[in-house]
Amino acid sequence: MNCKYIQDLLIEFLENNLNQEQTNEVEKHLTTCENCRNEYQLAKQFLHTINDIEDEQPSANLSVNFNQILEEEKENLRQESIQFKDQKQNNYKFGEFLKYAAAIFIIFGIGFLLGKNSPSTNDQNMIIASLQSDLNNMKQNLTMATLKQPTSSQRLKAVNILEKQAVADDKVLSVLVQTLQSDANVNVRMAAANALTKFAQHPLVRNAYLEALKNQKEPSIQITLINILIDIQENRAKILLEEILKEDNNLPVVKEMAKEGIKVFV
Amino acid sequence: MKNRDDEQLMILVRSGELNALSPLFDKYHIRLYNFFLRLTKNQSISEDLVQSVFRRILTYRKTYNEQHKFRSWMYQIARNVHANYYRDNKLVISDFSEPEKIEYETDSAIEEMEKESRKRILYEAMDGLQTDQKEIIELSRFQGLKYREIAEITGLSETAVKVKAHRAINKLRELYFKLA
Numbered sequence: 001m002n003c004k005y006i007q008d009l010l011i012e013f014l015e016n017n018l019n020q021e022q023t024n025e026v027e028k029h030l031t032t033c034e035n036c037r038n039e040y041q042l043a044k045q046f047l048h049t050i051n052d053i054e055d056e057q058p059s060a061n062l063s064v065n066f067n068q069i070l071e072e073e074k075e076n077l078r079q080e081s082i083q084f085k086d087q088k089q090n091n092y093k094f095g096e097f098l099k100y101a102a103a104i105f106i107i108f109g110i111g112f113l114l115g116k117n118s119p120s121t122n123d124q125n126m127i128i129a130s131l132q133s134d135l136n137n138m139k140q141n142l143t144m145a146t147l148k149q150p151t152s153s154q155r156l157k158a159v160n161i162l163e164k165q166a167v168a169d170d171k172v173l174s175v176l177v178q179t180l181q182s183d184a185n186v187n188v189r190m191a192a193a194n195a196l197t198k199f200a201q202h203p204l205v206r207n208a209y210l211e212a213l214k215n216q217k218e219p220s221i222q223i224t225l226i227n228i229l230i231d232i233q234e235n236r237a238k239i240l241l242e243e244i245l246k247e248d249n250n251l252p253v254v255k256e257m258a259k260e261g262i263k264v265f266v
Numbered sequence: 267m268k269n270r271d272d273e274q275l276m277i278l279v280r281s282g283e284l285n286a287l288s289p290l291f292d293k294y295h296i297r298l299y300n301f302f303l304r305l306t307k308n309q310s311i312s313e314d315l316v317q318s319v320f321r322r323i324l325t326y327r328k329t330y331n332e333q334h335k336f337r338s339w340m341y342q343i344a345r346n347v348h349a350n351y352y353r354d355n356k357l358v359i360s361d362f363s364e365p366e367k368i369e370y371e372t373d374s375a376i377e378e379m380e381k382e383s384r385k386r387i388l389y390e391a392m393d394g395l396q397t398d399q400k401e402i403i404e405l406s407r408f409q410g411l412k413y414r415e416i417a418e419i420t421g422l423s424e425t426a427v428k429v430k431a432h433r434a435i436n437k438l439r440e441l442y443f444k445l446a
Contacts, residue, residue: 011435046439049384050407058299062313066291066320073324074284219332220281251332253274 003029006036010043103135144175152185159188163195173199177208186218193224200232213240219251226257230264238265272336280327290336291320297409298344304389304404305348318347338418341405345419384446391441399434406431 006029012018013026030037107128146158159179162172173196180192193212196205209232213225222244229237241258244250250258270278270286272293278286295316302312322343323330330339392400405411405419406427413431417424 008436011439012432042443043439046442049388049442052381053385053388053408055296055300056303058296058313058316059309062295062299062316063291065313065317066295069317069321069324070284070287077282077284219277251274251277252271253277256270256274 003033003036003039006030006033007039007043010036010040011047014040014044014047099135099139103132106135107131140172144172147175147179147183152183152188155179155183155185155188156191159191159195163191163198170204173202173204177204180208180212181215186221189216190221190224193221193228197228197231200228206232206234206236209234210236210240213237214243217249219254222250222254223257226254226261230261235265238262241265273332276327276330276336276339277332279323280330284324287320287323290323290340294337294340295320298340301341301344301404301409302348304392304408305400306351307389311351315344315347315351318351319344322347334418335415337411338415341409341411341415341419345401387445388438388442391438391445394441395434395438399430399437402427402430402434403438407435 006026009018009022009026013023018026030040110127110131140162143158143161146161147155159176162176176192176196180189180196183189183192189212193209196208199205200209209225209229213222213229216222216225226237226241238261241261244258245255245262270289272290275286275290279290298316298319299312302315303309306312306315319340323340326343330336392403395403401420402416405416406413411419413424413427416422416427416431420427422430
C-alpha cells in the first residue's frame, strides 16, 4: 500500500468524509505502518489547530460606522420618496390649475349665456352643480384613461390621484380593482391595493382582495394583501392563507405572514 | 426580527425596510472581519472592507435574489470587495506584514502562548498557499461554508471545489509542519 496515498486521505479520514471502502483501507494501513500512524497524529494535531482558531474582535468603530452608513442610506431613501412626492404634487398642481381655469371659464361662459335667457337663480345653481360634477367626471375619466398608459410610472401616478378622491363610485373602484388584478407592473398593483384600502368596506373591494391573494404570486404583493386582509378583518381569507401555507413555492416569509394571519382569523 | 432567517431579512431590506440589515450585520460582521483579517493581516483595512461589504449590500439591495442564500451572496460581495482592494492598492501587504498581536488576559498564559504560536505558524503557512487555495481554506474551514455554497460563490462546480479544498488542506498541512 502506498503511504503517500494513505497520508493524502488522513484529513478526510479524521473528519469521517471517506466512503466505507477507503475508510477500511486507511484503518488497515494504520495498524501496520508506524510512519503513517505518526502522520495520523500530526494530521490530528493540525486539524485541532485549524479548528481552534478563534475569531478576533474588531474595534467598536466597526459597529458605529455601520450604524452611520445605515442612517445615511435611510436618509437617502427618505429624500428619494420626498422628491418623488414633490414631483408628483407639482405636476398635479399645474394640471389642477388648468382644469379649474377651464371650469371657471366654462361656468362663467354658460352663466353668461343662461343669464341672457334669464332662468331663475335656483336653476342656475343646479346647472352649475351639474356642470361641476360633469367636470369631476371628466377629470376622473382622464385619470382612469391614464391607467392604460404604457409606462408604469404614469399608471402609478394615476392610481395615486384616484386614491385622493374622497368618494369613489363603482366605476373608479372597478378600474382600481382591475389594476390590482391585472396591471403588468407589481408596483402599480401594489399601489392599487393600497389605494383600495380606503374603500375596504365595499364588497367589490373585499372580493377583489381575496381574488388577488388567490392569483398573485409575487412575495411583496402577497405580503401587502395579507396585511390588508388582516386589517380589514376579512375572515374569508383564512382558507386562502391555508392554501398559501401548503404551497411549496411560496417564500418562508410569506408563509410566516400567512401563519400569523390564520391565527388572527381563528 | 431576530428569529427570521437571513433570506427573509434580506427580502425586507430589499423592500426598503433597511433596519432589517442590523441583525444581519450583528450575525456576520465578526466573521467577515476575520475573513478579511486573515487575507490582509491588517485590522483597520479589514474593518474598512467589512464596511464596504455592508455598504454594497445596501446599494445593491434591489438585486438580491432570494433563490440564493444570503450568505453566498454576501461572500460573493466580500470576494469582490477584497479583489477590488488589491486592484486599487497594488501593494500586497499580506505577504510582508506580521499578523498584529492580540492581547490576552488569561491565567493559563502558557497554554495561550502555545495556542498563539500555533496560530501564527498556521497563518504563516497559509501565506505559502496560492491565493485561490487560501480562499478556499478560508471559506471552507474558517467561514464554515459547504462545498455547494463555495461552488455558488466562486462559480466552480461542486466537484472542482471538493478537489481544490482537498489539495489546499493537504498543502497547508505540509507547509504547517515545515514551519512547526
